Amino acid sequence: MPSLLILNGPNLNLLGTRQPEVYGRVTLADIENACRTKARNLGIGLDFLQSNHEGVLLDAIHAARGVHDGIILNAGAYTHTSVALMDAIASVALPVIELHLSNIHAREPFRHKSFIAPVALGQICGFGAAGYGLAIDALLEHLQGGA
Numbered sequence: 111m112p113s114l115l116i117l118n119g120p121n122l123n124l125l126g127t128r129q130p131e132v133y134g135r136v137t138l139a140d141i142e143n144a145c146r147t148k149a150r151n152l153g154i155g156l157d158f159l160q161s162n163h164e165g166v167l168l169d170a171i172h173a174a175r176g177v178h179d180g181i182i183l184n185a186g187a188y189t190h191t192s193v194a195l196m197d198a199i200a201s202v203a204l205p206v207i208e209l210h211l212s213n214i215h216a217r218e219p220f221r222h223k224s225f226i227a228p229v230a231l232g233q234i235c236g237f238g239a240a241g242y243g244l245a246i247d248a249l250l251e252h253l254q255g256g257a
């Protein structure tokens with residue numbers, strides 16, 4: 111059975127109270143519960159992690175090799191700054207879906223640049239917490255040879 115890693119970057123632990131007009135009122139714990147329920151129903155493995163530290167995210171991407179079949183990454187603000195995350199993704203040769211709750215292309219110009227996009231399978235953004243479920247479906251579709 112496929113196993114996925116869902117990785118969340120800085121400030122996403124504050125979901126629910128953080129700028130609800132942008133990110134909604136759903137907490138990261140709510141999102142994790144929904145993802146775990148979905149994974150159980152699909153019969154797939156799932157690890158779910160959040161860190162505010164770039165190095166911890168890098169270590170998690172490295173450690174995913176040989177353990178997980180793909181990664182869903184909401185890198186938060188590191189999306190727009192981190193060459194290191196881009197290099198890590200390019201190095202592990204695992205399919206990665208870039209995820210954002212908000213539509214980063216409709217926001218400030220500095221959010222339009224993503225260091226993740228060139229090394230990602232694809233990007234899902236603008237669908238709020240529902241994006242996590244969409245990303246699981248898209249990654250499974252890819253792993254099963256569909257997309």
Ligand code: DQA
Nearest residue numbers: 121185186187210211212221
């Ligand atoms: C975000 C978008 C980023 O620009 C921002 O820095 C975040 C959250 C999102 O999920 O919409 O922290 O990744």
